[in-house]
Amino acid sequence: xxxxxxxxxxxxxxxxxxxxxxxxxxxxxxxxxxxxxxxxxxxxxxxxxxxxxxxxxxxxxxxxxxxxxxxxxxxxxxxxxxxxxxxxxxxxxxxxxxxxxxxxxxxxxxxxxxxxxxxxxxxxxxxxxxxxxxxxxxxxxxxxxxxxxxxxxxxxxxxxxxxxxxxxxxxxxxxxxxxxxxxxxxxxxxxxxxxxxxxxxxxxxxxxxxxxxxxxxxxxxxxxxxxxxxxxxxxxxxxxxxxxxxxxxxxxxxxxxxxxxxxxxxxxxxxxxxxxxxxxxxxxxxxxxxxxxxxxxxxxxxxxxxxxxxxxxxxxxxxxxxxxxxxxxxxxxxxxxxxxxxxxxxxxxxxxxxxxxxxxxxxxxxxxxxxxxxxxxxxxxxxxxxxxxxxxxxxxxxxxxxxxxxxxxxxxxxxxxxxxx
Numbered sequence: 497x498x499x500x501x502x503x504x505x506x507x508x509x510x511x512x513x514x515x516x517x518x519x520x521x522x523x524x525x526x527x528x529x530x531x532x533x534x535x536x537x538x539x540x541x542x543x544x545x546x547x548x549x550x551x552x553x554x555x556x557x558x559x560x561x562x563x564x565x566x567x568x569x570x571x572x573x574x575x576x577x578x579x580x581x582x583x584x585x586x587x588x589x590x591x592x593x594x595x596x597x598x599x600x601x602x603x604x605x606x607x608x609x610x611x612x613x614x615x616x617x618x619x620x621x622x623x624x625x626x627x628x629x630x631x632x633x634x635x636x637x638x639x640x641x642x643x644x645x646x647x648x649x650x651x652x653x654x655x656x657x658x659x660x661x662x663x664x665x666x667x668x669x670x671x672x673x674x675x676x677x678x679x680x681x682x683x684x685x686x687x688x689x690x691x692x693x694x695x696x697x698x699x700x701x702x703x704x705x706x707x708x709x710x711x712x713x714x715x716x717x718x719x720x721x722x723x724x725x726x727x728x729x730x731x732x733x734x735x736x737x738x739x740x741x742x743x744x745x746x747x748x749x750x751x752x753x754x755x756x757x758x759x760x761x762x763x764x765x766x767x768x769x770x771x772x773x774x775x776x777x778x779x780x781x782x783x784x785x786x787x788x789x790x791x792x793x794x795x796x797x798x799x800x801x802x803x804x805x806x807x808x809x810x811x812x813x814x815x816x817x818x819x820x821x822x823x824x825x826x827x828x829x830x831x832x833x834x835x836x837x838x839x840x841x842x843x844x845x846x847x848x849x850x851x852x853x854x855x856x857x858x859x860x861x862x863x864x865x866x867x868x869x870x871x872x873x874x875x876x877x878x879x880x881x882x883x884x885x886x887x888x889x890x891x892x893x894x895x896x897x898x899x900x901x902x903x904x905x906x907x908x909x910x911x912x913x914x915x916x917x
Contacts (some may be wrong), residue, residue, distance in 0.1 A: 502719050502830065504755075506866070512530050512809070512911075513855070513888070514903065516692075516848050517850045521577065527541070527736070527895070528827075529627030530845055532872065536868075536894045539577050539578060539579055539580060540574040540575060540577070540579035540580070540607055540845060540851055541579065541580045541582065541605060541606040541607050541804075542579060542580065542581050542582070542605060542606060542608055542838070542841065543582050543583075543597070543601065543604060543606030543608065543609045543610070544559075544560070544563055544581065544582070544583045544584070544600075544609070544610045544611050545557045545560075545586040545593050545600070545610075545611035545617075545621060546559050546560050546583055546584070546585060546586060546611050546612065547585070547586050547587065547593075547610040547612060547613040547614070547849070548560065548583075548585040548586075548587075548614065549574075549585055549587050549588065549694050549727060550587045550588025550589060551724055551830075552588040552613045552614050552617075552749075553587050553588060554751060555613045555749070555750060555830055556585075556586070556588070556611075556612075556613045558782075558825070558828060558829070558831045558834075559610075559611060559613060559636045559641070559830060559831065559833070559834040560583060560734070560832035560834070560837040561818065561821055561831045561834075561889075562697045562823060562830065562831035562833060562834030562836075562838070563581060563583070563610065563833060563834045564836055565607065565817045565818050565821070565831065565835050565837070566834065566836075566837075566838030567579075567581055567838065568817050568818060569601070569813065569814070569835070569838075569839065570838065572691035572738050573847060575846060575849070575851075576633055579842075579859040580598060581837040584596035584597075584600055586611065586612040586613070586617055587685075588613065588614070589617065589864065590617050590619075590622070591713050593611075593612045593617040593620055593746065594620050594621060596608060596612070597609055597612075597621045597624055597625065598624065598628075598629070598631060599690075600630040600865035601625075601631055602629075602714065603893050604652060606860050607631060607632075607845070607851040607853075607856070608631050608632040608633070608634065608839070608841055609621070609625065609629070609631055609632070609633045609634070609752060610635075610636065610834060610837050610871060610916075611635065611636050612635075612637065613636060613637055613751050614637065614696075614697075615638045615639055615640030615642065615643055615697060615700075616640075616691070616695070616696050617651050618635045618638035618643055619638075619642060619825045619843075620876060621633065622635075622643060622650075622651065622653075622654050623648070623649065624650050624687065625651070625653050626649075626651040626653060627677065627813060628653075629653075629801060630653060630853060631653065631853050632653055632655070632656070632841070632844075632853055632856045632857055632860065633654045633655065633887050634654075634655045634840070634841060634860075635654060635655065635656055635657070635658065635659060635836040636657070636833050636834050636837065637828070637830060638656065638657045638658060638832060639658060639659065639660055639661055639664070639697050639700075639701075639747070640660065640661065640663055640664050640696045640697060640700050641660050641700060641704070642657070642696065642700065642910075643660075643916075644656060644660055644878060644880060644914070644915060645664075645914040645915050646704075646915070647915060647916075649853055650917065651880065651902050652760065652917045653853070653857065655837075655860055655874055655881060656879060656880050657833050657836055657837055657840075657872070657880060657881050658833055658881075659775070659801060659881070659883055659885075659909070660880070660911065661697070661700050661704045661747065662911040663883065663885070663910065664701070664703055664704075664747060664774040664775055664776070664908075665701065665704035665705045665707065665708045665713075666704075666911075667774070667778060667799050667885045667887075667906050667909055668703070668705070668706045668745055668772065668773075668774040668887075669708040669709055669711075669712060669714075669818060670797050670887075670904075671772065671797070671799050671887030671903075671906075672685045672743055672745060672897045672902055673685050673712065674887065674904050675743065675770055675772060675797065678797070678903055679770055679795075681770075683743060683770055684742050684743075684818045685742075685743055686709075686712070686713065686714035686715070687714060687715055687716075687717050687740065687741040687742065687743070688705070688714070688715075688716055688717065688741050688743045688744065688745045688880040689716070689717055689718050689719065689720070689736060689739035689741040689743070689744050689745075689769075690702050690705055690706075690707060690718070690719040690735050690744075690745060690746050690790075691718070691719070691720045691721075691722070691732075691736060691744055691745070691746040691748075691756070691773075692720075692721060692746040692748060692752075693721065693722050693726075693748070693749060693752050694720070694721035694722060694723050694724065695724055696748065697747060697749070697828065698721055698746070699721070700753055701747045701774075702716070702719050702721070702843050703744060705745060705746070707856075716741060717740045717741045717864065717914060718739050718740065718741070718824060720735050720739075720909060721754065722784050725751075726752075726755065726762075726862060727753050727755055729756055729759045729760070730759065730763075730786070732884050733756075733759060733765055734762045734763075736760075737763070737765060737768055737769070739769075741769070742769060742770060743769065743770045743772060744770070744771050744772070745767075745772050745773060745774070745779075746773055746774070746775060747774045747775050747777075748773055748777045750777070750782050750830075752777075753773075753777035753778060753782070754783075754786060755911075757777075757778050757783060757787060757789065757790050757791065757796070758787055759788045761790050761793050763797045763906055764767035764906070766793055766794060766795025766796055767794075767795060769795070770795055770797065771796050771797065771835060772796075772797040772799075773793055773797075773798050773799075774798065774799050775796045775798075775799070775800065776799075776800040776801075776802065776829055777798060778790075778791045778796045778798055778890065779797070779798035779800055779888055779889060779890050779900055780798070780800055780802070780828060780829060781798070781802070781825065781826040781827060781828035781829070782802055782825060782826075782828055782830075783822065784826055784890060784892070784897065784898050785826045785828075786825070787869040788898055791890040791898060792810055792823075792891060792892050793900055796890065797887065797888070797889045797903075798887070798888065799885055799886065799887045799888075799906075800803075800829070800885065800886060800888070800900075801829065801869050801883040801884060801885050801886075801909075802828070802832055802868065802869055803827035803870075803886060803900060803902065804826065804827065804828075804899075804900065805868060805877060805899065805900060806868070806869075808866060810866055810867065810868055811868040814832060814835055814868045815827040817836050819915070825890050829869075832867075832869065834906075836867045836868060836872070839865070840860060840863060840865065840874070841856070841860075843859070843863065843865065844856045844857075844859035844860045844863060845857045845859075857873060860874055861874060861876045861879065862875070862876045862881070864876065869876070869884065870881055870883075870884045875910065875913065876915040877913040877916070877917070878914070878916075879917070880910060880911070880913070881906050881910070882909065882910040883908075883910070884905070884906070884907045884908065884909070884911045885905070885906040885907075885910055886902045886903075886904060886905045886906075887902075887903050887904040887905075887906070888900050888901050888903045889901050891905065
């Protein structure tokens with residue numbers, strides 16, 4: 497990104513801060529539309545497909561909160577006019593997500609789409625937008641490589657801020673090799689047991705962990721894939737306990753982490769196995785919000801790309817604005833992803849001075865900016881994001897709650913581009 501654009505972004509942020517300080521910014525809501533009204537036919541219209549019901553509703557709700565924070569941060573304006581943010585419920589279902597996107601594009605005439613939650617739902621919407629919708633499509637938490645690498649799915653309209661399993665698996669494997677330096681027991685980091693849920697995220701994650709372990713001469717000795725929605729993990733914990741490996745790894749949704757972590761602690765599993773999960777569980781903000789005493793139990797580790805202790809202006813303001821919302825959770829990566837997609841989209845529209853799809857896409861390609869995750873960029877070749885990762889654990893803080901202890905850092909993590917747009 498050239499210096500001119502960096503200076504432009506600085507000016508934009510300063511202007512937004514002035515508006516907020518002057519009391520101009522605000523949030524209103526009606527019939528699923530946040531903040532709209534008064535924009536007129538020339539106002540920017542952003543559509544969002546969020547999973548506000550169904551099994552991914554918890555994630556969808558945090559994505560929605562991130563959009564609210566983004567709207568507040570922007571002072572409610574893009575191109576010097578109030579913009580509309582119109583949210584449709586994708587119901588955690590591919591067909592419902594397509595219908596939500598269709599409603600936003602064909603009935604509401606939005607200029608871009610943010611969302612939906614999960615890889616399967618995102619792929620369905622990608623295909624509709626590629627074939628019919630043809631507007632910029634910024635995805636929130638899609639992790640499967642299928643969306644980014646299958647030529648039937650990847651397309652010029654799609655942008656990814658969330659890391660894929662191909663970001664996660666090699667980084668997690670590297671961190672596992674360093675774990676003997678951070679535990680008080682002898683472990684063999686070359687052999688792991690894989691745990692996840694039995695759907696696209698977990699299945700794809702298993703393949704890539706096997707691949708990354710094989711590359712270092714290690715192996716996945718076994719796997720436990722748990723059905724979506726399972727609440728009683730006791731039989732699966734017994735299976736994990738009986739595994740041959742000293743280290744347990746994998747990737748979990750919020751719902752799965754909420755079940756596994758306390759139940760595994762009750763069983764004493766972290767005393768038997770070193771538990772190291774990718775993509776923020778158990779070191780992420782969700783776990784720290786909902787089970788603060790569970791995540792500081794010895795034996796839990798994780799890799800992540802959001803460090804809440806990052807002391808930058810944008811992260812501090814994101815956290816301050818998030819804490820003003822009606823939420824029992826801490827500011828987190830899921831809300832941060834949709835917050836940053838809103839900022840990126842606003843920057844692209846203002847930099848290009850246009851809401852035409854081709855102009856927005858042109859500005860988003862190669863866009864780099866200082867985010868709540870640190871420096872970030874949409875790679876031109878395939879619209880994936882380069883992210884800074886770290887490995888760490890949760891420890892008790894001096895005050896109430898816990899904090900992240902960073903044990904290893906992995907900057908600018910991004911896999912090779914595997915899809916030509």
